[in-house]
Amino acid sequence: MRDLSGPLKWVCWAWAAAAAAVHLYFGAVGFPEPIQMRGFHLLVFVPILFLLYPARPGKSPARRPSVLDWAWAVAAAAPHAWVMWNWMAVADRMEYVDPFTPMMMVLGITCIVTLLEATRRAVEPGLAWMVAGSLAYMQWGYLVPGIFNARPFTPQEIVEAAWLVPTAGGVYGPLTGIVATTIAVFILFGSFMQGSGTGRLFSNLGAAAAGRYTGGPAKVAVITSGLFGTMSGSSVSNVITTGAMTIPLMTRIGYKPAVAGGIESAASVGGALMPPVMGAAAFVMAEITNIPYGDIVIAAAIGAVLYYFAILAAVHFEAKKQGMTGMPLKDIPAWREVLADVHLVLPIAVLVWMMMERWSGNYAAFCATVAMVVVAMLKKRTRMSLRDIVESLAQAGLTMAPLAVSIAGAGIVVSALTATGMVVAFGGIIKGLADGNLGLLLVLLALTVLVLGLGIPTTPSYIIAAAIGVPQVLELGRSIGVDPLAAHLFVFYFAVIADATPPVAAAAFAAAAIAKASPTITSVHATRFGIAGFTVGFAFIYDPGIMFRGSAFDIILATSNQVVALTLITASYAGFLLAPVGWPVRLLMAATGLVAAFAHVLDDTTRFLIAACVLGGIAGFQWAAARTARLNQGGTG
Structure with missing residues (x-):
């Protein structure tokens, strides 16, 4: 992003803040007609991107837009x-039947x-x-032989489908609406x-809870990143x-830079899995499936906890093996420092309660936002000034624009x-390769999502x-x-962890830049620490028990099976359980961990018993060996 200066900087920030404020207002009172709202959303957020982002970093002006950037912005508007001016005509027209005029083209x-x-x-x-490739396929797909052959489309049909068919997809489709x-x-x-604040x-909670x-520091990174994920829209x-x-x-106490970057990127990526917000893709999931967002949050809760449990376990075993210590006491905040800000949890509680009570997501988020401002006023250290409020609006607007x-x-x-x-066609290919095997189909679909994640963000993926x-x-x-929500959560999980898996991993590359480590090695470690995503x-x-499906026994068994499996896998990676x-x-x-996690030809009870016996046996042997060694040392002394 450009580092704008002078009046233009304040104009862009004021524009972003005003656009965000209008969205917040509509969240409270209700939204205009869908095509109006979608047109307004793109009108306020697309043009500003040409002023904020250079065409060629390092070659285009870094502190001001060029004349060409201004031309792009005007054209984008x-x-x-x-569409906003003619919204009634757009809403009433019959797609592919009414004329698509030269001006529309x-x-x-x-x-x-x-x-x-x-x-x-x-x-x-x-x-x-x-x-661009999808549009090119519409134009020339009729030339492709075999299963990928498509019917011919006229240029007018292609542009109309991409731009002005709001009921089926395209620029003004339901996805833009949500x-x-x-x-x-x-x-x-x-x-x-x-x-x-x-x-x-x-940050203080993570440090106070795990820093000593x-x-x-690694455990602080895991906890803090998970908590930040409730408010961050980007890994x-x-x-x-x-x-x-x-x-x-982490590097200061002995973690290798690439390992430290891998821990941070795995933890940060998981923020999109963490209720109650879960990132933009979860809201799109609610729109696609017609399942209330509150139900999605509940179904995803155990999975999110398991993801972070696995990272914490891996971090713990790694640290124990290396003989690492905790944070210096001077860097660990006192609990009174944590409790001084604890009132800020109340707006999150408001959000969760309203979502569970089936209020609309936009109204629940509006009420929670207002509650955040009001609750922050209770103490001087968290009180938001007018400048802070405008700054928050502007930051929200700058986050919305690329997402739009x-x-x-x-x-x-x-x-x-x-x-x-x-x-x-593509679904048929995957289905054909799977040849009726659900497990193979899931593997192929997971690989497809990970490949998509090489070049596109989580939500489009x-x-x-x-x-x-x-x-x-x-x-x-x-x-x-198979529960329809389970199928969507499966795809969602792999879309999320694609940000941390090689060869192209946006989150891992960002962490590598901070750690001054190899991006590829960092992404390998991120994949290792994020194993629970798989x-x-x-x-x-x-194992639908982890979605709170079935009896209490089913839920406990499914969760316990994952806990034991992840403990075995992460301990195996580190080469440490209670001892090396x-x-x-x-x-x-x-x-054994892989059998417990993936050998679904066996029933849940059998997989759990096998894994628990192996884990308990190894831990018991190590504990007994350590106790014997201590007794021998005592006797020798």
């Missing part, structure tokens, strides 16, 4: 302004081109190429959490916010996949993969009663 092409350029600058070039309404207000809530509360224990921003503090602390173009681009991809039948793979999972999983993803399908273990025992632990 024109299509959305036209020009505006549609302008919209698509400016959206691609804004995505390239502010989000990911890979996503821009994917959007971002412009619910997600926008939740981003505002997260921004006000940061502005009020809730971030300080989370073995490998304290990369989570890394930058918490990693600037935790990565140097990435979701609009994903809408174009979904529209193209649907219109050409690519969803059916989830949207595209869900369109391709979820129907196939539900069809093959009908015999074992096991929990499959558990949603095969050699390679034969490490291999036994790894094999």
Whole structure:
């Protein structure tokens, strides 16, 4: 992002703050007609990206937009302004039946081109190429032989499908609608959490709770990143916010830079899995599945806890093996310092309660945001001034802008996949390769999501993969009663952890820059520490107890099975349980943990008993050996 100076800096910040404030207002009183709201959302957030982000970093002006940037901004505004002005005509027109006029064609092409350029600058070039590729496939897909052959589309049909078919996808489709309404207000809530000092509360809580224990800074990083994930909309921003503090602390007590970066990136990526907010993709999931967001939060809760349990376990074993200590006492805040900010938890409680009571997400987030401002006023140290409030609004607006173009681009991809039948074709290929085997289908789908995550953010990756793979999972999983929400959570988990897996891992690369380590090695360690993302993803399908499905026994058994499996796997990686273990025992632990996590041909009870016996046996042997050694030392003394 450019470091603007002078009046333009304040104009852009005021614009972002005003745009965010309007979204907050609509969250309270209700939104305009869908096409109006979606047009307004893109009108206020797309043009500003050309002023904030240079076309070519290092070559374009770094502190001011060029004349060409201003031209891009004006061009980007024109299509959305036209849609807002003519919203009734757009809402009433019959798609692909009413004439698509030359003016519409020009505006549609302008919209698509400016959206691609804004995505390239502010989000990911890979996503821009994917959007362009989907449009190219609509144009020339009829030339492709075999299963990927598509019917011919006229240029007018392509532009209309991508731009002006709000019921099925495209720029003004339902995906843009959910971002412009619910997600926008939740981003505002997260921004006000940061502005009020809730971030300080989370940092102090993590340090006070875990800082004094073995490998304290790493455990602080895990806890703090998980808490920050409730208000951060980006794993990369989570890394930058918490990693600037935790990565140097970890390296100072003995963690290798790449390991420290891997711990931070795995923990930061998991923020999108952590209720009650869970990131933008979870709101899109609620829109796609028509499942209340509160139900999604409940179903995902145990999985999120397991994810962070596995990271903490891996960190603990690693620290014990290396003989690391905790944080210096002078760096650990007193509990009275934590309790001084504890009142800031009340707005989060308001949000959770309203979501559980089935209030609309946007209204719940609005009330929680107002509650945050009011509650922050209770103490001088957290009180938000007018400047702080405007700053929070501006930060929310600057976060919304890149998300707006990435979701609009994903809408174009979904529209193209649907219109050409690519969803059916690609789903058919995966289904054919799986040959009726649900487990193989899930592996192929997981690999597909991880590959998508190489070049595009979590939310578009989830949207595209869900369109391709979820129907196939539900069809093959009908015999074992796969829950539709489980299929979506499966895709969601792999879309999230793609940010930390090599060869391209945005969160790990950001952590590597702070740690001054190899990005590739850092992403390998991030994958190791985030192993629970893989096991929990499959558990949603095969062990629905972790979604609070079934009896209390089913829930406890499914959760316990994951705990034991993850303990074995992470201890095997580290080569340490209660004491160091050699390679034969490490291999036994790894094999048993993988059986407990993935051998679904066995029933849950059998897998748990096998894993618990191996874990208990090794731990018991090590404990007895250590006790004997202590007794011998005592006798010798």
